[in-house]
Amino acid sequence: MMSESKLYKLKPPLKDSDLMPLKIGDKVLITGLMYGCRDAAHKNMVEMLDKGQPLPVDLRGQILYYVGPTPAPKGRPIGAAGPTTSGRMDAYAPRMYDYGVKATVGKGTRAEPVVKSMVKNKAVYLVAIGGLGATLASKIKAAKVAAWPELGTEALWEFKVEDFPAIVANDVNGRDIYKENVKYWAEKLK
Amino acid sequence: MRTIPLDTVRGTVCKLYIDACYRLNDDMRKAFKDAAKTEVNPQGREILQMISENAEIAEKEWLPICQDTGLAVVYVELGEEVRFDRPGLKEAINQGVRQACKEGLLRASVAKDPLRRGNTGDNTPAIIHIDMVPGDKMKLTVGAKGTGSENMSRVKILTPSAGMEGVKNFVLEAVTQGGSNPCPPLVVGVGIGGNLETVAEIAKKSLYRPLKDKNKDPYYARLEEDWLKEINKSGVGPQGLGGSTTALAVHIEALPCHIGALPVAVNIDCHAHRHKEAVL
């Protein structure tokens, strides 16, 4: 089991030195910009990178949040906005980290190539609690579509967040919270 | 005969679907609180508290519990003495879903075609199950089924020699291999027997009994208890981040089956376990 978890505040744009101290199990609170995107926006972004085109927004040093929100009710910036399954973005994630994205936020495990890419790029993967649609929406203070409005919920979103909570799941040393924790607790519960 | 206007059916489906997405049932809320007391991993306890709070925030701030407002799964128990004021029961149900998606600001999560994708834009069509029962009433149950958990579900036809152990291992495997993906703590629906299509149907239907209700047959009620204990020893825990609360309940339904087969289905639901019912 890991040592006591610490609490870190993250304010993008992020530098290597912001991420080096983070260990799996640590808690983070994110304040500032976060970019929401899921399958369709990723497909577009990787296609643009492959063609050597600049992305609609400069995402170097930024945090991607895997999310497809519900429509915003009157008087609110966004509807429910919890994380979606990160594994579906595994095919794109190494490309995004190589480009300069410093952290991704979602739910569930990442594949080995994604973990390797994080080590190489000194980047991290954070988990937000799946199904906290209402709670996490309340941490989003402003939202606008940054690109591809025609994709609806799957557009590229720009969120202004305040104290958005997440847990470090893969750190810059390639450790994996899911593997380590489940093994530890399965042993203990035997 | 008793006549029910289809507009009432439409309105009821709409109301139930929105209600399911915004207001979690009390049995789930209580289960989170109870689990937060017994969970062994401190981080797991915190997660259970956050999940519990999320249900309160959703209702108070009027936001969906989860942004995946699901596929609408609608059960109709139709009294044989009921008739409608016009034809088109299924269309009325779909109208209700469409209206809920629009008025309730639910997410349009239905792809038009499984291979060519696209989006129907209004979360229709619903998955509709109709069952005829004696009487002059009609019971409607609407489930909002998220796909993170649906994707971790599975079905298999075992051979009879696999027996109870074979079925149990199949269930445990589905849960442990699902890990964090279906957003634990889970509700695990298990169908045993019947054939290919009915085993999956009873597994899904079992999800929508009240959380703590047991199978009426003491043999299966006992299995429900035992398997829940085993699942909670897997270490998966809340959100797959380790701990002793992997599932809140196991529901089993069984049916007679062919002498040469032992069908089993596991339908997993997440902590956003959303369903509402009404009797017309």
Ligand code: SF4
């Ligand atoms: S699995 Fe359930 S709780 Fe998790 S994101 Fe999907 S619908 Fe929401």
